[in-house]
Amino acid sequence: xxxxxxxxxxxxxxxxxxxxxxxxxxxxxxxxxxxxxxxxxxxxxxxxxxxxxxxxxxxxxxxxxxxxxxxxxxxxxxxxxxxxxxxxxxxxxxxxxxxxxxxxxxxxxxxxxxxxxxxxxxxxxxxxxxxxxxxxxxxxxxxxxxxxxxxxxxxxxxxxxxxxxxxxxxxxxxxxxxxxxxxxxxxxxxxxxxxxxxxxxxxxxxxxxxxxxxxxxxxxxxxxxxxxxxxxxxxxxxxxxxxxxxxxxxxxxxxxxxxxxxxxxxxxxxxxxxxxxxxxxxxxxxxxxxxxxxxxxxxxxxxxxxxxxxxxxxxxxxxxxxxxxxxxxxxxxxxx
Numbered sequence: 001x002x003x004x005x006x007x008x009x010x011x012x013x014x015x016x017x018x019x020x021x022x023x024x025x026x027x028x029x030x031x032x033x034x035x036x037x038x039x040x041x042x043x044x045x046x047x048x049x050x051x052x053x054x055x056x057x058x059x060x061x062x063x064x065x066x067x068x069x070x071x072x073x074x075x076x077x078x079x080x081x082x083x084x085x086x087x088x089x090x091x092x093x094x095x096x097x098x099x100x101x102x103x104x105x106x107x108x109x110x111x112x113x114x115x116x117x118x119x120x121x122x123x124x125x126x127x128x129x130x131x132x133x134x135x136x137x138x139x140x141x142x143x144x145x146x147x148x149x150x151x152x153x154x155x156x157x158x159x160x161x162x163x164x165x166x167x168x169x170x171x172x173x174x175x176x177x178x179x180x181x182x183x184x185x186x187x188x189x190x191x192x193x194x195x196x197x198x199x200x201x202x203x204x205x206x207x208x209x210x211x212x213x214x215x216x217x218x219x220x221x222x223x224x225x226x227x228x229x230x231x232x233x234x235x236x237x238x239x240x241x242x243x244x245x246x247x248x249x250x251x252x253x254x255x256x257x258x259x260x261x262x263x264x265x266x267x268x269x270x271x272x273x274x275x276x277x278x279x280x281x282x283x284x285x286x287x288x289x290x291x292x293x294x295x296x297x298x299x300x301x302x303x304x305x306x307x308x309x310x311x312x313x314x315x316x317x318x319x320x321x322x323x324x325x326x327x328x329x330x331x332x333x334x335x336x
Contacts, residue, residue, distance in 0.1 A: 007324035009054065012106065014099040016314040017260030017293030021099035022066045024054060025107070027322075031082075035073060037120040040082045043068065044089045049332040051084045056333035059322055062086050062256040065096050072118045078110050080118035086336070087231075087254030092121045092166030094138060094263010094295075094310050101126050101134035102314040121166055132313045138263065140305040141165040141271040144225060152216045155209065165267030165308065168224035170217060171234045198237050198249060200290055203257055206235060210251035234265045244286040244294060254336075260312065261289040266297045267308035274299050274306055 009027035013020060029047045031039035043051070053059065055066040070080035081100055083093040090096075097117060104110045105128055112130030116123055119139075126136040145162040148170075152158045160172040198206060210233035217223075217230050224230050231253040239247045250258040250265045258265070266287045273279035285297045296311040324331045 005326055009322040011320050011322060012103045012316060013318035014103055014314045014316045016095035016098045016312055017289055018291045019095045019258055019260035020064050021096045022054060022064055023069050023100055023103045025069050028068050036080050036082060036118050039070060040089050040120040043082055052333035052335055053324055055086055058330055062254055065093055067096055067100060077118050078104060078115035085252060085254050092119055092264055095260040097124060097126060097136050098134040098312045099314040101128045102132055103316060106316045132315055135309055135311040138267045138308045138310060139166050141267040141308050142306060143272045143275050150216045150220055152212050155212060158213055161272050162224060162230060163268035163271050166264035167232050168228055168230045169232045169234050169265055169268040170213060170230050171269060171272060173236045206249045207251060207257055210235060211255060232265060239288045240292050244288050247288040249290050259289060259291050260293055261287040261295040263310045266295050266310055270297050270299050270308045271306050
């Protein structure tokens with residue numbers, strides 16, 4: 001086998017609050033010159049093997065989020081992007097946008113300042129500090145339904161909100177109590193019945209709970225707008241650091257959990273908080289991840305729309321060339 005037959009794919013890896021992002025900067029399929037939504041469709045329908053090769057084992061893992069760095073339709077914008085993970089293309093990714101901003105700076109393609117990014121769900125504006133910190137203004141976010149009750153196998157009644165933050169979420173407050181004296185659902189309680197923070201040691205149990213909730217939503221026919229699948233489950237509890245407001249656990253499509261506080265998930269949470277009068281526009285919400293990493297979030301009103309602003313830090317940790325060798329039986333990754 002000659003080197004000329006090996007396909008080379010250049011990537012830059014980073015992590016945002018512990019959650020990895022792999023940006024493909026060269027060697028990806030031709031997706032045309034259409035909008036990011038159109039290119040996402042082409043990527044999904046014609047190049048799923050490439051997605052699998054980049055983020056699945058043996059080169060990747062269930063945790064890894066990938067992204068295709070595209071030429072924007074409008075050259076005034078910094079870039080276009082299509083995010084994906086082990087389950088398929090994503091519509092938007094908050095931690096990935098923070099990672100992409102820092103990666104673009106690392107590559108010398110942007111400097112400190114405000115930039116616009118084309119995504120499948122529209123234009124996202126972000127501010128880059130020239131080093132490791134990015135603040136993005138996400139797409140309009142909103143709550144579709146409040147206090148939706150479902151019966152979950154092995155758990156019982158669970159009550160949560162359905163909200164959009166760039167992906168569809170079912171958000172469950174671990175401390176939520178119904179009108180009855182007992183909690184409808186509790187992540188974890190001590191011997192006195194008081195909720196306590198949850199962390200990495202609880203990830204397996206929390207994943208099982210979230211998977212059961214997602215299955216119950218599907219079996220009950222509960223969806224986002226226009227029948228869209230609710231593919232992200234977000235559980236909330238008290239923060240580990242009292243300086244922060246909340247800690248979350250987010251189960252992503254493909255059943256890996258988000259190591260970061262989840263940008264789109266925090267956006268969905270902010271929309272719910274504003275609707276409940278628990279957060280005012282411009283007020284800062286400090287959202288912890290299961291690792292204890294933190295995003296700062298706030299909301300700006302634009303007419304009837306709520307525009308979340310998410311701030312976090314990312315760090316580039318690798319530059320690499322992936323090799324797709326046609327004689328390798330797993331050159332295009334391992335499918336579950």
